[in-house]
Amino acid sequence: MTFIGRADDLAFLQDCYEDPKAQLVVLYGRRRIGKTETLSHFTQGKPCLFFSAQMATKEEQLAEFSRRMFEEGAPAAAYLDRYADWRTALVELTKLPPPADGGRRLVVIDEFPYLVKSDPSLPSVLQNLWDHTLRHANLMIVLCGSAMSFIEKEILSEKAPLYGRATGVLKMLPMPYWDAVRFFPDYSPEEKAIAYAVLGGVPQYLATFDPDRPLDWNIKRHILRRGAALYSEPEFLMREEFRETAKYNTVIRAIALGDTKINDIATHTLIPATALGFYLSGLMETGIVEREFPVTAAVGEQAKGTRGLYRLRDDFFAFWYSFVYPNRSELESGDVDGVYEEVVRPNLHAFAAHAFERISADWLMLQSRSKALPYRLNRCGRWWDRTDEMDVVALDRTSRKTVVGECKFRSAPMDVPVLDRLHMRAMKLDADERMYVLFSLNGFTARLERMADADDTVRLVDIDELMTAQG
Template sequence: MFVGRKQELDSLEQCFRDKRAKIVTVYGRRRIGKSYLIEHFVRGKKCLRFEGLESQKTPTQIKYFVHDLAKQLGDDVLAHAEFDHWENVFEYLTDFMSHTNEKWIIFFDEFQWLAANQGRLVSLLKKYWDQSWSKQKVLIILCGSVSSYMVKNVIKSKAMYGRIDLEICLTQLSPREAFLLAKSKRSAYEIFRYLLLIGAVPKYLTLIDARYSLEQNINKLCFTKNGYFVGEYEKIFYSQFRDYRTYEQIVGFLQDRPRSIKEISEHLKIPSGGGLLGYLNNLEKALFVTCYTSYEKGYESKNKRYKLTDEFLCLYFKFIKPNLKIIKASSNKTLFSLLVKNKWNPWLGFAFENFCLKNAIILAEKMGFADQVINYGPYFKQGDERFQIDLLFIRADKTITLCELKYHDEQISTVVIKEVEKKCALISIPRGYTLEKALISQCGPDEHLARAEYFHHFVSVEDWFS
């Protein structure tokens, strides 16, 4: 079942309909649905698709590329031909393009593997684009996981500068799209908890077995030795990042709380300049890490904090990694209950805060002021790690919206008012601004809190999925 991605599909369709040749790059974390998006887009269109092979060198990549090309074109002569270099392959493609009157899509999937993580294929692509392909009826799609290779050699490549017409960084589904994908499986509240735990990653949502409860599914996927998520962490880092140990060290350091560049630099003993920023930027592009500044500061503020926000990675570091040895060694089918159940509900509160921060703009849409948002994020004071407000919006209409995030299985009572008043007294409100208050919770306010008219906005689970 395909849901969402309307904006991406519209942009791709616009490129395809253009009479000029175009180059598109599509990238994102593993399991996010990049290939599935392009497969959906190319239906009914003339398309040649080629997929790179993990950990294979250039001769093997060329061999299978030519095999796939011959199969798709039905060319028996090509099937028995031997190509030693990418130039031979590109010459064949050039000749093919020059003899067709129809527009074709050439889809390079897992491009970083096709290139064997070297820059030569990109240089050749530039050469053939400049000399011939840019004058043909063709749409080139370069697709790959966010990696140091894709960022350096494709997205930010000097060779490709000015030649990429559309860049798509594929993110998770919206909460509503995730609900549409999974609603036939379980209740809205249970699906919401899945989003807190594993995120709105399409592949992950397909793993939900509707025959079992959330606890049963999580036990099977995370706490059995052959569980899908037990080995997922290694697949994400080892195949996605060449210098994976440094990336591991960074996300491991960010697992418990947001950190400044200075803190990360001192912990890893890496200078806080371009090298460390390169790692952090790649983690941001993969949507594993998010950078926040306090609401009244600009993005370039030295008051930045980096936070681990990928739901699966948060789950992994909290519960799977500390128990990995026993998970891999045990045949016990109830490890979830034995190892983590008592710690589960408090941690869901943390996961809920993370979910709200990641989906802050959607929250603003639900509350009716998304078009007014100038900045948003946690509110924290430099030098005072104890004081933090989970989420504030600063708006162009001279309004600041303070969001109180509460994860409870029951409706929220008027007790919360006293807590919020304390926070309101400790933040600085610019002159001429109005302070609004919003309650973001699982089950909404109880009758007494709703009647108190203290909060300007309420958002609950039903609102996320509406």
């Protein structure tokens, strides 16, 4: 399959590669996010030692690393069967034959946390070698890992041996929607939006669907069917990241059902509000949950404990906990069609509405970066107070210029009353300039189009324009 997206990540890695100084890059992100594929694409045509660690003992890891080093021409191959320890093995990186083109040697260690778990002294060994030897060599070393909390706490934190040694830290994020929908070139714009709402921007999930098959077929075959790869994916990831998976499950399920405030989550889960912070922090660290504030909220307000609304940030987790988790009994018995027709299909558009809001917000920021708007935007998100809310609000750096938007992922075209309500709500924002953008799945009525044509502060954006955007 053709490699899709990741232009910014690849550009960052290439800049590191071309830097004349030795490089120690930490690249990490959740499983299935495309780290290995991106690194494989980056290393094409470059002299590279690519070592993929496994769940194994220290001795087994060293034996496999030794084999890869000897294949690359490490001189110790003449008198060793394998290296005795990691210090001996890693210092030998400086003795590998120089690339034929005179360039630098690239070393990628994939799933580095597996090596550390089998030998906890490894980060200290690497830190010492980097300080005294490796940082003077013509090397670029990439340490890659999927255990996000482990990487952040054991590799990047202030107390970790390698703290301050990394010359680059790249946390890989889900793909933006304009890259994700390229996995489905023949889907209609509406189907692309729904597929993105279901799978999010995780490349391996997107690649699981067959783009030549209908969307409903893919959902039933690859998510709802017992034994399919995505059927148990969230459970696998939860077990890998957390110990008390049952409690984390109840928290995610509560949020998926619409409990967004901490007291509501506590009531639903029977976990005391004072204890919920621990579980919510873990879920936020792994990118499953996010804490959301009105886009106009000050930094001080966002720093206050457990305030804000909690929402599922991971689209696939949101879909799975909305439709798979509560219907496991029927799905385990094989009633895939029944669950899809009676539960999934009737609620699919309502479910996709949240992702449509985020698509619209991402499109606005893309337009801003492309200088296609009257002013450059600084931040974008939802806005709400006690009585009103707006789907999309974006502000410039001064917060005096704003773009407000309404999103409708519905079958009916958007009409003038929607714009009228948006005008009224926007008056609650203290701004000198306002622009109004309406995002619609099924277009706009003729009278709304005429009104927009006569008012240069109003812009109408349909699903076709959203789905043809290019980052």
